[in-house]
Amino acid sequence: MQTKTKIQAIDCLHFINGQFVESQNQSFFENINPATEEVLGTVAEGGKKEVDFAVAAARRALDGPWKSMTLQERSKILRRIGDLILERQEELAHLECLDTGKPFSLANTIDIPRAAYNFHFFADYITSVGTDAYQQDQQALHYTHRRPVGVVGIIKPWNLPLLLLTWKLAPCLGMGNTAIVKPAEWTPMTATVLMEIIKEAGVPDGVVNLVHGFGPNSAGGAIAEHPDIDAISFIGEPGTGSAIMKSAADSLKKLSYELGGKNPNIIFADSDLDEVIETTVRSSFINQGEVCLCGSRIYVERPAYNQFLEQFTKKTKGLKVGDPYDTETNVGALISKEHYDRVNSYLEIAREDGATILTGGRRPEGFEKGYYLEPTIITGLDRNSRCVREEIFGPVVTVIPFDTEEEVIMQANDTHYGLSATIWTNDLRRAHRVAHQIEAGIIWVNTWFLRDLRTPFGGMKNSGIGRTGGMHSIDFYSELSNITIKL
Numbered sequence: 001m002q003t004k005t006k007i008q009a010i011d012c013l014h015f016i017n018g019q020f021v022e023s024q025n026q027s028f029f030e031n032i033n034p035a036t037e038e039v040l041g042t043v044a045e046g047g048k049k050e051v052d053f054a055v056a057a058a059r060r061a062l063d064g065p066w067k068s069m070t071l072q073e074r075s076k077i078l079r080r081i082g083d084l085i086l087e088r089q090e091e092l093a094h095l096e097c098l099d100t101g102k103p104f105s106l107a108n109t110i111d112i113p114r115a116a117y118n119f120h121f122f123a124d125y126i127t128s129v130g131t132d133a134y135q136q137d138q139q140a141l142h143y144t145h146r147r148p149v150g151v152v153g154i155i156k157p158w159n160l161p162l163l164l165l166t167w168k169l170a171p172c173l174g175m176g177n178t179a180i181v182k183p184a185e186w187t188p189m190t191a192t193v194l195m196e197i198i199k200e201a202g203v204p205d206g207v208v209n210l211v212h213g214f215g216p217n218s219a220g221g222a223i224a225e226h227p228d229i230d231a232i233s234f235i236g237e238p239g240t241g242s243a244i245m246k247s248a249a250d251s252l253k254k255l256s257y258e259l260g261g262k263n264p265n266i267i268f269a270d271s272d273l274d275e276v277i278e279t280t281v282r283s284s285f286i287n288q289g290e291v292c293l294c295g296s297r298i299y300v301e302r303p304a305y306n307q308f309l310e311q312f313t314k315k316t317k318g319l320k321v322g323d324p325y326d327t328e329t330n331v332g333a334l335i336s337k338e339h340y341d342r343v344n345s346y347l348e349i350a351r352e353d354g355a356t357i358l359t360g361g362r363r364p365e366g367f368e369k370g371y372y373l374e375p376t377i378i379t380g381l382d383r384n385s386r387c388v389r390e391e392i393f394g395p396v397v398t399v400i401p402f403d404t405e406e407e408v409i410m411q412a413n414d415t416h417y418g419l420s421a422t423i424w425t426n427d428l429r430r431a432h433r434v435a436h437q438i439e440a441g442i443i444w445v446n447t448w449f450l451r452d453l454r455t456p457f458g459g460m461k462n463s464g465i466g467r468t469g470g471m472h473s474i475d476f477y478s479e480l481s482n483i484t485i486k487l
Contacts, residue, residue, distance in 0.1 A: 007090075007091050007094035007095065009031070009033075009040035009041045009095065009098050009189065010041060010095070010189055010192065010193070011041040011042045011043070012031065012041070012042070012043040012044060012188040012189060012191075012192040012212055013044045013192070013212075014044050014046055014050055014054075014209075014210055014211050014212055015192070015195035015208070015209060015210035016050065016053050016054045016057055016209045016210075016211070017053070017054075017057035017205050017206045017209065018199060018204075018205025018206060019205075020195070021044075022044050023044045023045055023046055023047075023049075023050060024049045024050065025049075027044075027045040028042040028043055028044050028045050029042070029043050029045050029185065030042060030043070031043050031099070031186075031188060031189070032186075032336070033098055033099075033101070034100065034101035034186075034333040034334060034335050034336055034340075034370065034371045035098075035101040035323065035324050035332060035333040035370045035371075035372075036369055036370055037337075037369045037370060037371075040098055040099070040189075043185070043188045043212050044212050045212065045213050045214070045218070046211040046212050046213040046218070046219045047213060047218050047219055047222060048222040050211045050213070050219065050222075051180065051211055051219055051222035051223055051226060052222075052226075054180045054209035054210075054211050055151060055180060055209075055226055055228050055229060056228075057205070057206035057209055058151045058178035058179065058180060058206055058207070058209055059151060059178075059228060060206055061178045061204060061205065061206030061207045062148070062150065062151065062177075062178050064204055064206065065204045066176065066178065066203075066204050066207050067176065069176075071126060071127060072127065074126070074173065074174060074176065075123045075124070075126055075127050075174070076123070077173075077201050077202050077203060078119045078120075078122055078123035078126075078170060078173060078174055079119065079120060079123040080201040080202065081119045081170075081197055081198060081201045081203075082116040082117065082118070082119035082120040082123065083116070084197040084200060084201055085112065085115055085116040085119065085162075085166075085194075085197060086112075086113070086116045088193070088197065089108065089112045089113070089116075090108065091193070092107075092112045092115075092162060092190050092193060093107040093108035093111065093112050094107075095189040095190050095193065096111055096112065096161060096162060096187075096189075096190050097324045097325070097332075098189065099158075099161065099186065099187040099188070099189050099190070100158065100159070100161065100186075100187055100332075100335060101288070101324060101332045101333030101334065101335060101370070101371065102287055102288065102290075102324060102332045103324045103329045103330065103331075103332050104324050104325050105327060105329075106286070106287060106332075110163075111160055111161075111162055111163045112162065112163075114163045114166075115162040115163050115165075115166040116166075117453075118163070118166040118167050118170045118453070119166060119170045121170070121453045122170040122171045122174045122473070123170075123174070125171075125174070125453075125454075125470065125474075126171075126174040126175065126474070129146075129471070129474055131143060131144040131145065131146055131480075132144045138487055139486070139487060140484050140485060140486050140487055141484070141485045141487060142482055142483070142484050142485075143482075143483055143485075144480050144481065144482055144483070145480070145481045145482075145483055146175075146474075146478045146479070146480055147176075147478060147479050147481070148175050148176040148177040148477070148478060148479070149175070149177055149230050149231045149254060149476075149477055149478055149479050150177060150178075150229075150230030150231065151177070151178050151179070151180065151228060151229050151230050151231075152172050152177050152178070152179050152180070152229070152230065152231045152232070152233060152477065153179075153180045153182070153223040153224070153226070153229045153231070153232040153233070154168050154169060154172065154179055154180070154181045154182070154232075154233050155182045155220055155223060155224075155232065155233070155234045155235070155236065155244070156168070156181065156182070156183055156184060156191070156235055157184055157235045157236050158184035158185075158186045158187040158335055159287060159290040159291060159292075159335070159393075160287070160291070161183060161184065161187040161190050161191065162190040162191070162194065164235050165181065165183070165190075165191055165194065166194075167468070168233045168235070168468070169181065169208070171468075171473035171474060171476075171477050172233070172477050173203070173207070173208070174474075174477070175474060175477040175478045177477055178206065178207045178208070178209075179207070179208050179209065180209050180210075180211060180223055180229065181208065181209065181210045181211070182210075182211055182212070182213065182219050182220055182223055183210070183212060185212070185213065185214050185215075186335055186336055187335075188212050191210060192210065195208065195210050211223075215240060215243075216240075216243050216247075220240075220244075221243075221247060224243070224244040224247035224248050224253075225247040225248065225250070225251070226251075227250075227251045229251075229253060230253065230254060231253055231254035231255070231256070231476070231477070232244060232248055232253050232254070232255055232256070233256045233476070234255070234256070234257050234258070235257075235258040235259075235292075236259065237259060237260050237391070238259045238260055238416075238462045238463075241257045241259050241465075254476070255465055255466070256465065256466045256468065256476050257464045257465040257466065258292070258457075258458055258459070258463075258464045258468070259292075259419075259459065259462060259463050259464045260292055260391040260393070260417060260419070260462065260463060261292045261293060261294075261296075261391065261417050261419030261420055261459060261463055262296060262297060262389065262390065262391050262415050262416075262417040263293060263294065263295050263296060263297065263417070263419055263420045263421055263422070263440070264295065264297045264298075264299060264408075264411070264412035264421045264422070264438070264440075265280060265283060265284075265295030265297065265298045265299065265421075265422045265424075265448075266299050266408055266412060266421065266422065266423045266424065266434065267280075267298065267299065267300045267301065267304065267308060267424045268301045268304075268423075268424060268425040268427070268430065269301040269302075269303040269304040270425055270426050270427055271304075271424035271425050271426055271446070272424075272426065272446075273304065273307065273308065273311065275446070276308070276424050277308070277311050277312055277315055278315075279422075279447065279448050280295065280298065280312060280448075281312070281315050281316060281319070282448065282449075283295040283422065283448040283449065284296070284298070284316075284375070284395070284397045285316070285319060285330070285331055285375045285395045285397075288331055288332055288333070288334055288373075288394060288395050289375075289392070289393065289394045289395035289396060289397075290334070290335060290393055290394065292393075292419060292463075293419065293420045293442070293448075293449060295397070295420075295421075295422050295448065296391070296392060296396065296397050296398070297388060297397070297398055297400070297412075297415075298312075298397055298398065298399045298400070299399075299400050299401075299402050299408050299411060299412065300399060300400070300401055300402070301401070301402060301403070301408075302401045302402065302403050305399075305401040308399075309358065309377075309379070309399060312377065312399070313358050313359050313377055316359055316360070316375050316377055317359050319331055319375050321364045321367075321372055321373075321374055321375070322364060322366075322367060322372065331372075331374075331375055331395060332372075333370045333371045333372050334371040334372070334373060334394060335371070336371065337371060339371070339393070339394070340371035340373065343373060343392055343393070343394035343395075343396065344373070346386070346387050346390075346392045346394075346396060347361050347376065347396070349385070349386050349387055350378050350381065350385070350387045353381055353385045353386075353387070354380060354381075355378045355379065355380045355381045355385070355387070355398075356378070356379045356380040357376060357377070357378055358377040358378070358379060359374070359375070359376065359377050360373070360374035360375045360376030360377060360395070360396075361373075361374065361376045361378075362374055373394060373395055374395070375395040375396075376395060376396045376397070377397055377399060378396065378397065378398045378399070379398070379399050379400075381398055381400070383400075383411055383414060385398075388400070389414075389415060389416075391417065405430065405433075405434060408434075409434060409437050409438065412438055412439075413437075413438065413439045415461075416461055416462045417459065417461055417462050417463045418439045418440045418441060418459050418460035418461040418462075418463045419440060419441055419442065419458075419459035419463035419464070420440050420441065420442040420443065420444070420459070421435075421438045421440040421442075421443045421444070422443075422444045422445075422447075422448050423435055423438070423443065423444070423445045423446075424445075424446055425445070425446070426446075431445045431446075439460060439461065440459065440460065440463075441456070441457070441458045441459040441460055441463065441464070441467070442457065442458075442459070453469055453470065454469060454470035454471075455469050455470065456468075456469050456470070456472050457469040457472075458472075
């Protein structure tokens with residue numbers, strides 16, 4: 001069964017000082033649909049000149065009407081942006097589906113509603129933020145004053161394009177900053193439409209600017225090194241994060257990073273296996289496994305190992321891979337040929353390491369076009385295999401048995417990443433005991449991807465710098481001054 005006719009793709013221009021504009025040199029690149037390999041349209045290719053224009057507009061806007069708006073006025077605008085996203089929900093879901101290759105049903109039920117909620121959440125949250133005050137006996141009163149950090153560069157990824165952009169942009173605007181947004185070159189369309197929404201919602205010209213382009217030697221690099229950008233919020237992979245940090249060092253920019261993950265999913269034998277299987281299929285293969293929080297390393301206590309593998313493999317084989325517009329599709333296409341080839345290279349590594357591929361590991365039958373890969377379960381690898389240690393970022397998981405609590409904690413922490421982990425057990429003491437020893441920023445017990453936007457989100461080690469969510473986002477997007485009044 002198919003959904004109704006999809007909305008037509010759009011050509012994407014820059015958005016600078018409230019206007020859609022072409023590149024100064026008229027250059028552009030093609031936007032490819034990963035599910036069909038067809039050209040969706042063109043994207044203006046920006047660089048240093050476009051970033052310079054955008055930063056100048058953002059600087060001017062810092063001292064314009066945006067500065068004099070009250071917190072309540074900004075809150076109303078944020079709420080209006082969320083409302084307009086919901087009004088255009090199906091259109092945005094279609095564009096997200098075309099850009100990413102993910103199932104339309106996923107974009108329409110998760111990505112776009114969450115993008116709207118990001119604005120609704122921070123519209124409410126910013127009105128409740130207070131500041132500290134301390135009375136020093138009868139000598140002095142100390143209180144804090146919060147102000148915007150300034151012009152913020154937001155460099156966003158391609159896997160959850162609108163969801164993750166709004167997760168950063170909403171608190172950025174809520175605190176009175178201005179922004180330069182650079183979408184991932186593979187997913188430009190929903191960011192472009194968001195600029196229309198922002199203008200309609202009443203955001204003054206120059207407050208939010210959008211520059212399309214590529215990475216280190218293009219728009220991304222120009223944002224990272226620009227001396228008049230005060231902070232950078234980046235979501236992506238560690239190598240790019242390192243390059244941005246080097247470029248940003250000369251101007252000592254404030255940085256917030258959400259990077260990769262190689263997340264352990266620890267399953268003890270006393271857990272509810274039916275619930276484990278249901279959630280693990282989702283945490284392994286949702287969004288084609290292109291989610292930094294996916295549990296790609298699965299550790300199963302040996303008494304439950306064989307039963308888990310049997311049921312997990314059966315459930316995985318039942319997933320339908322294919323056309324994102326088929327309402328029965330569970331797994332769509334990978335984002336690009338480059339990424340498709342990269343994921344497949346890890347399957348070759350697994351075979352060379354003597355692994356057993358229980359299911360998947362190949363292109364599904366009947367799809368000559370599109371970057372499709374069947375969900376893949378790998379066993380028989382030891383902890384030193386690159387497939388176990390490195391982030392694959394596709395529908396590929398490894399399953400490894402363990403015997404003791406100490407053993408699985410050691411293996412779970414044996415990685416350069418530290419983003420998230422999931423623990424399955426009905427032993428309350430064990431749940432706390434193990435959770436306290438896992439080196440990760442987000443730890444779920446008997447669940448996965450359950451989020452409260454007030455809580456800290458982020459990772460340790462190579463998985464990131466800092467935290468976002470609730471007050472953590474407010475702190476990043478603002479600067480504090482302590483004011484002392486002598487009594």
